[in-house]
Amino acid sequence: MAESHPQPGDVPSDSTVPKAVVARLSLYLRELQRLEAAGQQTISSAQLGTLLGFSDAQVRKDLGFFGQFGYPGVGYRCDELIRAMRDILGTNHVWPVVMVGVGNLGQALLGYRGFARQNFRIVSAFDCDPTKVGGTINGIPVRHVDQLPDVVRCEQIRLGLIVVPGERAQEVADKLVAAGVEGIVNFAPVTLSLPPHIQLVSVDLAIELEQLSFAVTSKLHAAAVQPGG
Amino acid sequence: MAESHPQPGDVPSDSTVPKAVVARLSLYLRELQRLEAAGQQTISSAQLGTLLGFSDAQVRKDLGFFGQFGYPGVGYRCDELIRAMRDILGTNHVWPVVMVGVGNLGQALLGYRGFARQNFRIVSAFDCDPTKVGGTINGIPVRHVDQLPDVVRCEQIRLGLIVVPGERAQEVADKLVAAGVEGIVNFAPVTLSLPPHIQLVSVDLAIELEQLSFAVTSKLHAAAVQPGG
DNA sequence: CGGTGTGAAAGTTTTCACAGCG
DNA sequence: CGCTGTGAAAACTTTCACACCG
Numbered sequence: 133m134a135e136s137h138p139q140p141g142d143v144p145s146d147s148t149v150p151k152a153v154v155a156r157l158s159l160y161l162r163e164l165q166r167l168e169a170a171g172q173q174t175i176s177s178a179q180l181g182t183l184l185g186f187s188d189a190q191v192r193k194d195l196g197f198f199g200q201f202g203y204p205g206v207g208y209r210c211d212e213l214i215r216a217m218r219d220i221l222g223t224n225h226v227w228p229v230v231m232v233g234v235g236n237l238g239q240a241l242l243g244y245r246g247f248a249r250q251n252f253r254i255v256s257a258f259d260c261d262p263t264k265v266g267g268t269i270n271g272i273p274v275r276h277v278d279q280l281p282d283v284v285r286c287e288q289i290r291l292g293l294i295v296v297p298g299e300r301a302q303e304v305a306d307k308l309v310a311a312g313v314e315g316i317v318n319f320a321p322v323t324l325s326l327p328p329h330i331q332l333v334s335v336d337l338a339i340e341l342e343q344l345s346f347a348v349t350s351k352l353h354a355a356a357v358q359p360g361g
Numbered sequence: 362m363a364e365s366h367p368q369p370g371d372v373p374s375d376s377t378v379p380k381a382v383v384a385r386l387s388l389y390l391r392e393l394q395r396l397e398a399a400g401q402q403t404i405s406s407a408q409l410g411t412l413l414g415f416s417d418a419q420v421r422k423d424l425g426f427f428g429q430f431g432y433p434g435v436g437y438r439c440d441e442l443i444r445a446m447r448d449i450l451g452t453n454h455v456w457p458v459v460m461v462g463v464g465n466l467g468q469a470l471l472g473y474r475g476f477a478r479q480n481f482r483i484v485s486a487f488d489c490d491p492t493k494v495g496g497t498i499n500g501i502p503v504r505h506v507d508q509l510p511d512v513v514r515c516e517q518i519r520l521g522l523i524v525v526p527g528e529r530a531q532e533v534a535d536k537l538v539a540a541g542v543e544g545i546v547n548f549a550p551v552t553l554s555l556p557p558h559i560q561l562v563s564v565d566l567a568i569e570l571e572q573l574s575f576a577v578t579s580k581l582h583a584a585a586v587q588p589g590g
Numbered sequence: 591c592g593g594t595g596t597g598a599a600a601g602t603t604t605t606c607a608c609a610g611c612g
Numbered sequence: 613c614g615c616t617g618t619g620a621a622a623a624c625t626t627t628c629a630c631a632c633c634g
Contacts, residue, residue: 155572158565158568158572159552159568162550162551222575222577227570227574236468237469237473239469240466240470241466244466246550246567250567315573316573321478323412323414331573335566336387336475339384340564342387342479343562344562346449346450347544349451350451
């Protein structure tokens with residue numbers, strides 16, 4: 133590429149960026165990837181906003197937290213913006229990830245293509261069940277949980293997925309933290325208690341339905357193209 | 362029970378309740394259920410808040426949106442509050458749910474116990490694949506998508522889960538809406554465009570990891586007992 | 591006392607509106 | 613022109629602080 137106006141790589145990371153902004157960043161990236169794949173070269177904040185159900189101002193403000201990426205009168209170049217978003221989110225390089233718990237859900241996640249698409253690779257799964265340990269699922273080895281610390285250290289793993297039943301989630305979380313993991317996605321329906329330097333994202337499948345139940349019950353006719361859940 | 366101070370059943374549903382409040386309601390309920398199972402009779406806003414990483418004031422304000430549930434000097438009675446939360450969220454009765462897409466993830470969700478625990482029952486799954494149609498997974502019948510409208514109507518289904526690849530998610534969403542579903546949980550990594558009266562919750566597994574990637578990269582040492590992610 | 595319920599204050603996020611630029 | 617980037621205003625959420633209750 134010849135020109136590159138918007139100087140990326142300065143990712144502030146100092147001034148406190150609201151969580152909601154980062155959540156939308158992922159949605160912008162997802163949409164941009166689709167647009168680029170569809171052959172679109174540039175996009176305006178208004179177009180991108182409309183696609184996702186946000187205002188043009190919000191799109192610009194969100195991007196403004198991280199730098200200047202647009203061209204007045206033109207909009208944003210998809211390829212540049214994608215690259216910038218990935219730099220900001222940290223997904224321009226591959227993240228090796230570990231997964232603990234190889235039940236129904238765990239096995240399904242081992243086969244999920246979406247992770248690789250965003251540059252995440254599950255390098256090893258862990259369980260206690262002797263009938264599972266030693267095997268391979270979708271090319272991913274299943275090891276005994278006792279080997280977790282070794283693998284995390286050797287492979288320099290920073291992110292982990294907890295996919296065990298609720299009763300064992302806290303103990304698994306403690307093991308991940310002890311092994312040196314810095315961020316956890318928890319699929320178990322329990323509140324985890326973690327040291328403050330560990331990042332946590334929780335996904336409770338029943339709670340997602342519960343939120344719908346409320347919305348549908350108290351028929352608050354709202355929403356629309358509404359994204360991001 | 363003899364006495365019941367907090368008069369439930371008035372669920373305002375008129376005054377606009379912030380989404381964030383409803384999200385926390387589900388966390389309160391989850392925690393209360395655990396506490397009750399552990400034999401705890403009452404709990405204060407401060408205790409409940411501490412368990413979830415919120416302030417006592419926030420817990421009280423959140424509950425205040427829906428009525429008065431507490432006893433000054435005592436706190437809240439777990440059993441009463443659980444019942445009230447369920448009334449508010451609409452999960453004191455069973456919700457029949459349909460699921461479209463019986464791939465890896467879909468099959469895993471058909472086996473997920475957590476749904477039933479919060480009163481959701483997947484009554485039927487749907488797919489196009491003739492090798493899957495006609496079968497049963499975990500006691501749940503797998504039918505052809507063409508039968509979706511009939512089942513939704515006969516069983517009075519109001520909620521649906523989309524668990525198909527991104528390319529087919531929009532068409533499936535349209536079918537669910539046409540069949541009369543009012544709320545959708547979308548697991549496909551695409552933005553759905555829906556009529557404004559349809560409620561949508563989206564879960565993008567790769568995005569959850571992306572959010573962690575950002576948090577860990579820009580080491581914003583924050584979080585704590587942090588819940589709900 | 592110990593704890594709720596709730597106005598008022600503080601803080602945060604979104605929207606507005608417009609200068610400036612290619 | 614069309615569209616970005618951004619201060620200032622508006623809207624919303626959280627925290628504070630305290631009256632009141634058993």
